[in-house]
Amino acid sequence: MNLNRLKSSLDIERTLNAKVGVIGAGGSMGLICDLARCGIQHFVLADPDMLESANLARQGHMAAHVGHFKVEAAAALVASINREAEVLGLPVDFTTLSEEAIDAHFGDCNLLLFCTDSFKAQAFGNQVALRLGIPAIWVGLYRGGRAGEVIFWHEDLRPCFRCICASRYGAHEQAQTQGIRLDPPSDGADIFTIHFLDSIVGMVSLGQLTRGADNRYGRLIEQLGDRNFLQVKIDPSWTLRDHDIVREQLGIAETCDAYFAWNTIVRRDPDGGEPPCPDCVKYRGRTPKTGIIPIPDGAIV
Numbered sequence: 001m002n003l004n005r006l007k008s009s010l011d012i013e014r015t016l017n018a019k020v021g022v023i024g025a026g027g028s029m030g031l032i033c034d035l036a037r038c039g040i041q042h043f044v045l046a047d048p049d050m051l052e053s054a055n056l057a058r059q060g061h062m063a064a065h066v067g068h069f070k071v072e073a074a075a076a077l078v079a080s081i082n083r084e085a086e087v088l089g090l091p092v093d094f095t096t097l098s099e100e101a102i103d104a105h106f107g108d109c110n111l112l113l114f115c116t117d118s119f120k121a122q123a124f125g126n127q128v129a130l131r132l133g134i135p136a137i138w139v140g141l142y143r144g145g146r147a148g149e150v151i152f153w154h155e156d157l158r159p160c161f162r163c164i165c166a167s168r169y170g171a172h173e174q175a176q177t178q179g180i181r182l183d184p185p186s187d188g189a190d191i192f193t194i195h196f197l198d199s200i201v202g203m204v205s206l207g208q209l210t211r212g213a214d215n216r217y218g219r220l221i222e223q224l225g226d227r228n229f230l231q232v233k234i235d236p237s238w239t240l241r242d243h244d245i246v247r248e249q250l251g252i253a254e255t256c257d258a259y260f261a262w263n264t265i266v267r268r269d270p271d272g273g274e275p276p277c278p279d280c281v282k283y284r285g286r287t288p289k290t291g292i293i294p295i296p297d298g299a300i301v
């Protein structure tokens with residue numbers, strides 16, 4: 001790969017040596033290829049699905065690969081961009097992997113990307129990222145692909161994916177007891193929608209992988225600070241429970257003449273990761289809030 005024209009904005013030494021783990025090799029196909037174009041040449045991918053003809057309209061896969069595992073198709077596409085790239089494709093459900101298998105395949109990753117609409121896989125991924133202390137990004141489309149979200153985490157951030165999505169965890173747990181699946185169908189999300197969201201994920205990925213470098217991407221994560229919850233409005237008429245959250249978060253009056261479309265807002269967890277979620281307690285050693293102040297041994301009371 002000749003990366004000379006990226007040198008001014010990207011620490012290419014870091015991207016060339018980085019290893020990225022990706023869970024989901026469908027909608028993420030464009031993202032994986034674009035990361036390869038930025039110099040990432042070590043990937044480990046997990047996805048149990050075979051490529052079907054119906055995937056071609058919405059995912060960056062090729063017709064020649066229909067009938068193959070998506071991870072195999074992904075490896076072939078990355079190789080067509082950079083022949084030196086190494087892609088390990090695991091045609092498995094990530095959530096069924098043993099801790100030993102995860103450590104062996106993903107333990108030395110510099111970044112984990114959870115590009116799946118399965119909440120179960122996202123939640124499992126939070127445990128893995130926190131346990132291994134590996135920076136991670138979760139990407140998801142809202143119903144119909146009219147908007148999406150990107151959540152990123154690294155060890156210096158208090159709120160993890162579960163801290164930010166506490167109410168979602170509660171809703172999924174309740175639905176599970178009733179035998180209902182809440183994962184929003186992504187039907188309606190076209191390739192432009194998916195690429196739009198993936199572009200943002202790709203830029204945050206470069207920021208995570210080259211954090212601290214003295215250039216644009218190296219500064220990105222510090223600029224975002226503790227704002228690690230991104231919401232991306234794609235359909236101009238999208239609202240969340242009748243709220244135009246982009247307009248509200250930016251404090252824009254209804255009378256403002258500017259039209260809002262294709263906007264991203266980058267938000268803080270309103271609770272700042274407090275109280276810590278069960279994953280933060282288990283894997284980061286944070287103290288659960290019980291409402292009782294413990295009395296140290298030997299204290300005079």
Ligand SMILES: [Zn+2]
Pocket residue numbers: 158159160161162163164276277278279280
């Ligand atoms: Zn947490």
